[in-house]
Structure formats: C-alpha cells, structure tokens
Amino acid sequence: MGMQACNLQNLPENYALRFWLYHLMTWPQISFVAEDAKGQIVGYVLAKIEHPSEDDKEAHVHGHVNSISVLRSYRRLGLANKLMLLAQEAMTSIYHAEYCSLHVRRSNRAAIGLYRDSLGFEVAKVEKGYYGDGEDAFSMRLNLQNKNGFIN
Amino acid sequence: MSRATLAKKNALPLKEAGLFKELLSQYENRLLKKGLKTAEQILKKFPEHGETLCMKGLLLTHMGRREEGIDLVKKGIRFDLTSHICWHVFGLIQKADKNYEEALRSYTQALRFDSENINLLRDSAQLQTQLRLFDNLVETRHHLLRLRPNLRQNWVALAVAYHLNGNLDEAKRVIEQYLYSLKNVPNYDVELSETLLYYVNILEQSGDLSGALSELDTKSKSRAIVDRTAVLTTRARLLTKLASPEAGDSWKALIDHNPDNLESYRGYLADQGVSLDDPTSALEAIPHLKAFAKTYPKASVPVRLQLTILPASDPEFSTLITNYLERALKKGVPSIFADLKALYSDLEKRKIVETIAENIKQQNFAAVEEKPSKVDEQKEPTTYLWTLYFLAQHYSYVPPSTTVVPNHKLALEYVNNALSHTPTLPELYLLKGRILKRGGDFLGAASAMNEARILDGQDRFLNTKAGKYLLRAGMVEEASRLFGMFTKKDAESPGHDLEDMQSLLFLLEEGDAFKRVGKPNLALKRYMAVKKIFDTIEDDQFDFHGYNLRKFTLNVYLTLLTWEDTLRSHPGYVNAAIKASNIFVEVSDDPSIVKALTTTDHLSDAEKKARKKAKKAAVKAQEDKKSTQTSNADKELEAPPPKDDDPEGLKLIASTDGLEQAAKLLQPLTKLAPKNIDVWLAIHDVAIRRKKLLQAVGALHKAASLDAEHPELHIRLVDLKQRGKTFSDLPAPVNSTFTEELEKLIPEAASQSLENYNAQYLQRHSAESRCILAAAKVAKSLSGSVQDVENIVFNVFGPEVSLDIKTALSALSLLVSLSSQRKDEFRAAAQKHFEFSTAFKAPSELEEMHKYVLAESTADGKPASAESTTPEKK
Numbered sequence A: 001m002g003m004q005a006c007n008l009q010n011l012p013e014n015y016a017l018r019f020w021l022y023h024l025m026t027w028p029q030i031s032f033v034a035e036d037a038k039g040q041i042v043g044y045v046l047a048k049i050e051h052p053s054e055d056d057k058e059a060h061v062h063g064h065v066n067s068i069s070v071l072r073s074y075r076r077l078g079l080a081n082k083l084m085l086l087a088q089e090a091m092t093s094i095y096h097a098e099y100c101s102l103h104v105r106r107s108n109r110a111a112i113g114l115y116r117d118s119l120g121f122e123v124a125k126v127e128k129g130y131y132g133d134g135e136d137a138f139s140m141r142l143n144l145q146n147k148n149g150f151i152n
Numbered sequence B: 001m002s003r004a005t006l007a008k009k010n011a012l013p014l015k016e017a018g019l020f021k022e023l024l025s026q027y028e029n030r031l032l033k034k035g036l037k038t039a040e041q042i043l044k045k046f047p048e049h050g051e052t053l054c055m056k057g058l059l060l061t062h063m064g065r066r067e068e069g070i071d072l073v074k075k076g077i078r079f080d081l082t083s084h085i086c087w088h089v090f091g092l093i094q095k096a097d098k099n100y101e102e103a104l105r106s107y108t109q110a111l112r113f114d115s116e117n118i119n120l121l122r123d124s125a126q127l128q129t130q131l132r133l134f135d136n137l138v139e140t141r142h143h144l145l146r147l148r149p150n151l152r153q154n155w156v157a158l159a160v161a162y163h164l165n166g167n168l169d170e171a172k173r174v175i176e177q178y179l180y181s182l183k184n185v186p187n188y189d190v191e192l193s194e195t196l197l198y199y200v201n202i203l204e205q206s207g208d209l210s211g212a213l214s215e216l217d218t219k220s221k222s223r224a225i226v227d228r229t230a231v232l233t234t235r236a237r238l239l240t241k242l243a244s245p246e247a248g249d250s251w252k253a254l255i256d257h258n259p260d261n262l263e264s265y266r267g268y269l270a271d272q273g274v275s276l277d278d279p280t281s282a283l284e285a286i287p288h289l290k291a292f293a294k295t296y297p298k299a300s301v302p303v304r305l306q307l308t309i310l311p312a313s314d315p316e317f318s319t320l321i322t323n324y325l326e327r328a329l330k331k332g333v334p335s336i337f338a339d340l341k342a343l344y345s346d347l348e349k350r351k352i353v354e355t356i357a358e359n360i361k362q363q364n365f366a367a368v369e370e371k372p373s374k375v376d377e378q379k380e381p382t383t384y385l386w387t388l389y390f391l392a393q394h395y396s397y398v399p400p401s402t403t404v405v406p407n408h409k410l411a412l413e414y415v416n417n418a419l420s421h422t423p424t425l426p427e428l429y430l431l432k433g434r435i436l437k438r439g440g441d442f443l444g445a446a447s448a449m450n451e452a453r454i455l456d457g458q459d460r461f462l463n464t465k466a467g468k469y470l471l472r473a474g475m476v477e478e479a480s481r482l483f484g485m486f487t488k489k490d491a492e493s494p495g496h497d498l499e500d501m502q503s504l505l506f507l508l509e510e511g512d513a514f515k516r517v518g519k520p521n522l523a524l525k526r527y528m529a530v531k532k533i534f535d536t537i538e539d540d541q542f543d544f545h546g547y548n549l550r551k552f553t554l555n556v557y558l559t560l561l562t563w564e565d566t567l568r569s570h571p572g573y574v575n576a577a578i579k580a581s582n583i584f585v586e587v588s589d590d591p592s593i594v595k596a597l598t599t600t601d602h603l604s605d606a607e608k609k610a611r612k613k614a615k616k617a618a619v620k621a622q623e624d625k626k627s628t629q630t631s632n633a634d635k636e637l638e639a640p641p642p643k644d645d646d647p648e649g650l651k652l653i654a655s656t657d658g659l660e661q662a663a664k665l666l667q668p669l670t671k672l673a674p675k676n677i678d679v680w681l682a683i684h685d686v687a688i689r690r691k692k693l694l695q696a697v698g699a700l701h702k703a704a705s706l707d708a709e710h711p712e713l714h715i716r717l718v719d720l721k722q723r724g725k726t727f728s729d730l731p732a733p734v735n736s737t738f739t740e741e742l743e744k745l746i747p748e749a750a751s752q753s754l755e756n757y758n759a760q761y762l763q764r765h766s767a768e769s770r771c772i773l774a775a776a777k778v779a780k781s782l783s784g785s786v787q788d789v790e791n792i793v794f795n796v797f798g799p800e801v802s803l804d805i806k807t808a809l810s811a812l813s814l815l816v817s818l819s820s821q822r823k824d825e826f827r828a829a830a831q832k833h834f835e836f837s838t839a840f841k842a843p844s845e846l847e848e849m850h851k852y853v854l855a856e857s858t859a860d861g862k863p864a865s866a867e868s869t870t871p872e873k874k
C-alpha cells in the first residue's frame, strides 16, 4: 500500500491495489522499495517478467519496469538508481532476462537522465501518443546479459 | 461445471438435454445473449426445469438484471433441490457478491450431490481460505489431492493448508513427499526455487534450524534455489538463531549485497552482542560501523547510525555531524533535514546541529553577498541557499515530546531570504507553505504551495501538495480543480478517479475539509469510502488463494495472508473509522443536524442551481457508463457496479443504524490498534449510546491504562458518572458491575461534587491547553453557565501554557457554540498569540481572503496572500 500511495503522489499513471498485488504475487523477487528511517516508503520500483511465447521460452525472456518513482523530497539521493540496479540484478540472476524494457514520457528529463546516462538504457523506438493525454513514449531497453553477467 | 449427472427425476428429453449442454458451454464462453436464447428455448417446453431456470438467472445477473436473475435462481432451486448445478449457480452469485459465508454454504450443498466435482472443491477451498476455516480447508485439499494426485499444485496446496492450520509436521511431510516425487526439473526453475524456499521456511518454523540451513546450503549450491537475496537473508537469520560462528560473515555478505539496508547492520550487530535499542550497549557498535563506513564510503547507513548512537557530549559526534551536514549542504541534498530531525529528541544534539549550520551559513554568506573577485573558490552560492533552507526547517520544527518553542518568524525570514536569491526553486515555496501552515495561516500556506506547483507544472508531487493545502484551507472546489490536472479525463470527476485509484490521502483530506466547512454528510461519505477501499483490499486476496499455488510463490503468499489479517491496523483505516464513528455519534446526539442538511431552505438560489446541475451531471455520467457497459456485456462477466444513489451522503448520514455501523467500523481495532487511546474513546462513545454499559466502561478502563489523565478521558468519566444515574432500568447485575467498574475509574467521593473533581483536574494540568479545554467542556456540561466556561477557556493564553493552533481553534468553536459574548475577544487574543495565523478570522473575512489564494503572483513577485494576510490592503 505504501508503494501505491507513493505512486499516486508522484505519477499520473495509477493502479488499484489489486494490480500491485498481482505483480508482487507473481514475481515477488524483482520489485523493491526504499524506506526512510521510520519505515515509510519513499520510493519503489515495480517490475514484471515477460515470456512472449510458451514454446520459445529461453530466447526472449525479458524484464519490464512498470513504474518507478521517488518522493520529491528524497530525490537526487541515488535512490532510483539503486532500486533499478537491484531490480535488474534480480531479473538477470533469477529469470535470466535478456534485457530490461520500460516506457518513459518523451518530456521526462529526470527519468531519461536516469535511464540513459546513469544506467545505460537506449531508446528502442518511439511510440506515438502512448500516454492517456497523447504524449509520446520512448520505449527504452537495456541489454542485461553482457552487462551484469551472471552473479552466483 | 460438470455435466454428467442429469439422469434424475428432472431429466430432459434428448433434444433439450443437448440444448442444456450447449447452454453450459455458451456460459463458459461468455456468450451471454446466445445463452439466454437457448435457455428460453428449453423453458418454453419445460418452464419448471430448475437447472435451466438457474442458468438463465445467472446469465441475467451478468447482463445487468441482477434482481430478476436472483429471483429466477431461487425459483430454480425450489424446483430442483438436489441439483448440484442449481446450488453451484447460487454459490457463484453469492461469491460474486462477496458473500463468502453464504456462498460456501451453497457449495457445500452442491457437493452433497456431486462430491467429486473438481471445480466445486477448488472454489470451496478458496472460500474456506478467505473465511480462515482451516480445518475444513485441510479436508478439501486432501480430497482434491486424492482425486488428482498428478497435479503438482495439489501437493503444495495441501501443505499450505496444513501450515495455515498450524500443523507444521504434516505440512513438512507433504512437501517432502512432493519434492521426492519430482523428476527431471531443469536448472534455474523459478517454481522449484520458490517451493524449496518455502520448504526451508517450514523447517525453520518447526524449529529444525540445522535442517533448514543444510537444505538451503545444498540447494543454493546446486542452483536449485536461484533467489540470491532470499538465500542470503535466510542464511544470516538461520545462522544467528543457531548461534553459529559463521553468522557474522553471513550478515557481512548481506551488507555487501546491499550496503543501504539498515536491517542487515542490525542483524550483524546483534550477532556481535550489540543491541541498538540499549544506549550503553549501542556504543560498542561504533568501531564496527567505522569499519563499514570505510569499506562502503557511498553507503549512508554506517555513518548515520553513528550519529544516533554517539552521545552529544562526545567530540566525535561533532566532527562526524559537521562533515555529514557540510557534505549534504554542499551537494544540495533536499532531504537532509528530514534525515537529521530524528536526532532532535536529544536537545543537545539539536543545539549542536544549529550551531554548525549557522556557521556554514556565515562562511558561505560571502559567496552571495560579496563581489565575485573576493569569493573563496570553495564557497558556493548554492550551499548558502541550501543552508538557509535547512535552517528554516530547523527553526520551525518542534521535535515530538519536547518543549522546543518554534520560531516561525525567524524561519520565514530565512526562507524569504533564500527566495529572494532563487525564486525558482519549488522546495522553498513548499517549505514556506509548511511554515505558514504551522503558524496557522492556512490560506497563505495554500498560496505558497500553489506557487511551488506553478514552477513545475509537470510534477504531480507538487500538484498533490498544493491540492492538499487547499483542502486544509477549506477550499474544496479549488482543490478538486487542481487534482483534475492529473486525474483521468474521462472520470466523472477528479474525486471519482482518486477514489477509484484508492487514494486514501485524498479521501481523508477531503473528508476532513468537508467536516470543517460544515458538510458532515460528505465527510462521512468520504470516510466510508475509505472503509470500502479496505473491504475491497480484503476481497482482493480471494483470487490469490488459487493463483499463488499455481505459481508456487508460497512464501510471499503467506506474507499476504498475514498482511490481510492485520490490514485494518493501517493508520488510514483507523483514522477514517474513528472520524466516521464520531459523526455517527454526533448525529445520534443531535438529529437536527440531519434535518438541517436535508431541508434546502437555507440554500441560496445559486447553491440550489449548482446542486441541480451536479445531480444532472451525475445521472448523465451514470447513463454514459451504463451504455458502454451493456455493449461489452457479452465479453465481460463482471456485473456493472450498482450506481450510487446517494452521492451527497445524505441517506448515509440519516441511517437509522448509524451507531451499529460505527460499532462495526471500530470492532476490528480492539485487536489491531489497542494502543491507540482514540480508538477506545470512540468505542466508549458508541457503546454508551447503544446502552452497552459494560463495554463502555471497559473501553474507558483500556483508555485509562494508556493515559489516565488524558483530557478526552476526563470528559468521558464525568459524563459517564452523570449518565450513570439514568440507567436504573437495566438488569440489576449489569447495573451493579457497571457501578463497580465506574467506581474504580472515578471514586464515589468525587461524584459528590463533580465540580470539585473538575477543578482539581484543572489544577493538576494548569499548563496544558488541551486539559484546560477539557475542563471547560466539563464545566459546560455540569453547570451550563457560559461564564464558567469562559473563565476557564481564557486560561489557555496564560504565560506558562503551551498552546497549539488546533486546541485554540477547538476552544474558539466551543465559545461559538455557546454564543459567548467573548468570542471576538478570544479571536483577537488568539490572533495576537499566533502572529501569522488567518485561522481565527471571522468566517466572512475568510471568505473574502479565499479569492487571493490562487491569484498569480503580484507585481513584486510575492504570492498574493502569503505576506500580508489582510486583503483590504490590495
């Protein structure tokens, strides 16, 4: 619920709790939260794994970041960066994800800075009018296989 | 649904039997309209065929004709009481209604006539889990496993059932049997990995720690367990419990995995025999933390923990905090104050931080004021700015349970100073807003928040804050307009979207705002919407009772169940439950509140028009929704949500069973929030009005054990004593226990003169404004003399009394409710006490000021109402 509350304060794309539960119950290992000293959630990353087709399992497994945000008063501390790294590591070591994908608003400078400059994502394509209000999305990707390698 | 057993007295002839089969498959494929036609075809010839009637009813409920559908189902059952299909249909409908008890009863009936029906059994198991009927669950899971031993999930399902029922030995046995039977599992199989982690969990819980450890170690080495974080965490925990010499290293491994997790440090230190909760023991942590700080220079935990542990008198504290603070201010970390304020419970530490920050400010002042040539390379203007920002927070903050007197004036000075250097930083306006709010200028606060929002219109965080502050200022409509910038455009209103998205923050804040502006109906409506969200979340777990077993995510599933069991301890629920129950109580004491709300006489024409318009819009939105829904009806089985016929909450607030609703709201809190005194006070308030005397006095006992001198308790004790005299019509044993219990709380002697009792209370707490107010309220109920009340109330301005805005406002409304002659005198005194406040202005004055809150900045760049709060000047 803390993740949900944090999301509602930060982003226009919101979901009912059921949606959050569904992700946590299916892929409990790849979503993370950041807490302040009192245990209040101040940032989160919510992620999922996609297996595109049943018969071709190993080839295309990839992770997808649904939502990430950090409360404004806790930004620029490196929290989002850390959360992303934890999620990426879990995607690779547990699910053998080949790459990690996500969508971001074309105008979201902070997020694009995080994905591209800090984490090394690249724009895979532009999706016109992806968001509810008509804004374009960058569909971004990060290859996980040669970057992190296998930990274990 | 199984189609096998039709050959009974209600058997259909071949042709119709074929049609019925078709009907079933049409339902399963969501072909509702076609199904309906088929059903009608059968019923033409056999109008009393129970199973067809039930199926038709089921279809109708999915097509928006609920009532009619349910009637048909009931009729169908009467024609065929021994059909499992009829009962199954009935169960399905009840289940969709979240009526789990009834649904389970129907399923149980259905199973009597078709005991091996897998669907029935599986659904029953889910219902039994939802209802926490674990004995029955074990039985059902056993049955399912016997019928389908080849289905892997049936094994883990049985194990989980045993586990939930507290039978760990059986759970372990079943899982072991299952694991033993597994063959040819590929490496890196996430399902197996999760199952093994669950097995380790069972071993641990049943006390077989070394078994758990060796299973964990072998299976993670062989890469059957792939979740590294889980392995490291579990391993460290197990080794610690086993007091193994390896435990320390296991915690170190965890710290290395993620050096920002406080829990890992705690674990490591505990293993070294250091407890962070005991100040003297904690000191021993310092050398360890120093070492960690060296190894992980980027991690903040090891340094931050030292700041908590080191005593203020230790010179090391000063050195460390100086570096810590300087680094953060140089880098411009906005959250540094939020991080450090926890240290302030130690007032000496607070003082040290203040001195250091003031020094940094002095040192960097040059960078801003002096000519660039003279400026020291090291000193940055932004450092100066962030230092001002830090200090402003510092001066306006009162650490809990200390007597620090906030200096809002100085804080404002700092913030304004910072703003004059950098007028484009939203954080500064956010802070200014917060300071003004603390000083009681809710309008100026909202205005500052709005300035922040305007500076970065894309940021929803700023938007949410601005909306929240508008609500605090009682400007509900303006707030809604702001929220609307980020809510879905096709929603009926911003509020509806926020409610759909389950925003507790919004519902609670808007509820409070409605309460303040005299619309308890809408406030109640919002609080009850919060309750509904919690009901929904409780229902949300239902599907996971099946889902997680299929996915083998068992440990997280058990966490989910525990979390759901304690769901209502969430502060959002507690808050809403108490506030809703307060409104129910108020209405029960004074039914004229409802009457005043429902007669429209007092409304102005404009308001009446607005109401009509809102009503029309609501009806239209409902209709729009409906029309899109029926067109989808064939694809979707979700029934459309029933429409809200009480958008204003007027029926709700007029409920004749308000007190019963309140009691139900509070009931779960007796177990889930027993340390919250407000919970017990609210329980008392409801119980006494429901004539549940023993419950009422019991609740006060609980309250007294938490804080015997609590002002709200004082009010209730005297009230109960007075009421006590009127309960003579109760059965004697109840009455005498009640008297006895009450006696323990407030001695009989005192009740000889409750006036004296009250005076003594006042004397004991003469410097606490909330207690003074309580004594005034008691005086009101005892003598009813306005003058007595006034004499007490004005004590809040005494020189030793610490007065806060909230209490001052309650005191004012007490005077207003008594039509006291001295209310304006009180307003003036409060205004003097809270320099910046606008909260004590007369309502008419405030209304005028609302206009300026959202006005764009005036020519001099300052927000319209934040500086000078009197609009006449503009």
Ligand SMILES: CC(C)(COP(=O)(O)OP(=O)(O)OC[C@H]1O[C@@H](n2cnc3c(N)ncnc32)[C@H](O)[C@@H]1OP(=O)(O)O)[C@@H](O)C(=O)NCCC(=O)NCCS
Binding pocket: A010, A011, A067, A068, A069, A070, A071, A074, A075, A076, A077, A078, A079, A080, A081, A082, A103, A104, A105, A108, A109, A110, A111, A113, A114, A115, A117, A118
């Ligand atoms: C995007 C967001 C999650 C970043 O969170 P954060 O914890 O502040 O990010 P970090 O501190 O980890 O920053 C990592 C890097 O991201 C980049 N970055 C972050 N904020 C930035 C900003 N405002 N401008 C430019 N780059 C920025 C920088 O490269 C930064 O590295 P640096 O600090 O070493 O320069 C946060 O700004 C946020 O919650 N925004 C609102 C919600 C949102 O837009 N989510 C993304 C939806 S796809």
